[in-house]
Amino acid sequence: MMAIAVAVLAIGVALAGVSFFRPNTVVDTHRYTRQVILHYTFSRADHPFIVLGDSITEASTLPRSACDHALVNAGLDGASTASDLGTWLNDVLEGRRAGAIVVALGTNDALQGREQKEFEANYASLLAKLKGSADHLVVLGIPSVEVRGRMPADYQAATMRRIDAFNAALPALAEKAGATFAPLPPMGAPHTIDGVHLDTAGYAVWDAAVLKGVSGACGTH
Template sequence: MDGPGRRRAAAQGGLVLVGSSTIRRWRTAQRALGPYAPLQRGVGGARSADVAKHLPELALRHTPSAVLMFAGTNDLADGRSVQSVVDNVRCVMQQLHSAQPGTKLFYAGITPTPSRWSIWADQDAVNQAIQSLAAQHPSIVYIDTVSALLATGSPPDEAYFVDGLHLNAAGYALWDAAVINTVRPNMPDVAFAAPVGPPSGSYLRVDLGPSNAEDGAQAPSVDDFGIRWNTWHTLQGGEQALAGEALRGLVTTTGAITEVDLVLSGGFRANGLRNGGLTSPSGDKLGTLAVWQATADFFYTGDPDDPGGLMLSGLSPDARHTLRLFASRATDEETRITRFTVEGGEEAVSAEVTTTGPDIGEGGYDGNEGSLVVFTGLVPDAYGRLHLDVDRAAGAFAYLNLLELEVE
């Protein structure tokens, strides 16, 4: 997530989110914490010791006004002591104070889970110790992410988890409420300059997928139609693109540089050429979107470890936008349908497209050749953001090959 251009620019005085996979999988973080310009820096499997050791890279360099931390459960599961976790949290506190006195640390309590119920006593002991610290130090605030889950049972109801350990959408709804209710009275909103956004009539195109020769290709900066593209960073087929990574300063199809960023709010994996990408797109079906480097590879999601979400920021909240999405992956194994949901300043809207299945295309082709999902009249939220979730509606995987944003 720290490669050239990959890191989203942090808002001065924003909120940096650090910790383990609960942070990395938190697809709704950008919406839940919008007023605080959250920056996701979660790392799967991270322990509190890892957060303390790497805090300068994870958080301090972003000069946040607050850091939200969820870590400690992996330490305890690995056999570390309660005191070692508490000491690591103290270390984080001290580093924040040394770098910028007054920086708040929000500590999200270690959540009880069915799969780690056997160590709940130790997890609770950590939570109690952090609550005691918070009572003594105004710079640390404890977030009670525990009570709502325990209200469902002891151990908590499996219905709030994807695998007995990681939260699902229902679990994150409880988590979001606890976090918002604690952050809101303890952190001022970030001072946003209202985004101007690209002018009416602008178009921006983004090619998503891997770049290694065996699995994908990056769309040319200027294609055969004379249209400019934005392409995802260097990525190998099968690798993850992580929440918090970004394409910054997207250019329009005519080459104008904008302040629009594409930020991943939920991770994806990438694949393409060797796995059913559309290598011979038809201009009759896709028009000028028929650029093989863009249609032949894709981002995909199918595992909860890759929640599949992105955000477009830097848009004018006063403008309406059209979003066009193309998704395709050919195989006759099963029918696969992707559901896209867009949320901004108005009610969320959803649409589905069949990406995959036996003979769904011309001449027995087993993938989508020309069906676009098109959302019109989209209004960004007050911070100039549109949020896109990518989910499976049927089958094992959901896909996104390319997108086009039009300012109406």
């Protein structure tokens, strides 16, 4: 509850119109704000299906429920495997158990040039933290990026090499953690609005993969 109290205070400061925040403080405020929203959402949901991810998740077009379970968007803009989302989510779950948690991360790791070993270690640590909080864990594949908007060709190519390597490692990481791997089918071109964030066609594929991933948890409660 202390974390929630701090988050409420952070929201109050933000709403007061303070204009001298450093950029990282603004990010931290959003992190706390999202926790408060999730806290209220979880208080109304029994064994929810949670999708934990970055801005692709936060801006997603997912339905509000799946097989009679609330489908909760726990996306956090800018998140990566280094963002300690396991602690972030567990703090607001406060001992509640999720029916399923879908982990949808990796895009920002690839964009930031994270090394393969660090990505795999971070991902394994995250799954270990989440394992006790859900009946089912699902690992979602990472969508491709495009040469579009402000994404130049050389940066896209380097990012795609990392995404391909990350995706190749995800099935084994999922299996080791007792999770289900949910691959993303190929997306047509274009499937983003800016090279990274999905457009309507991209989300149609992404949403379907999430729903297929949680289907194994349907009917467990």
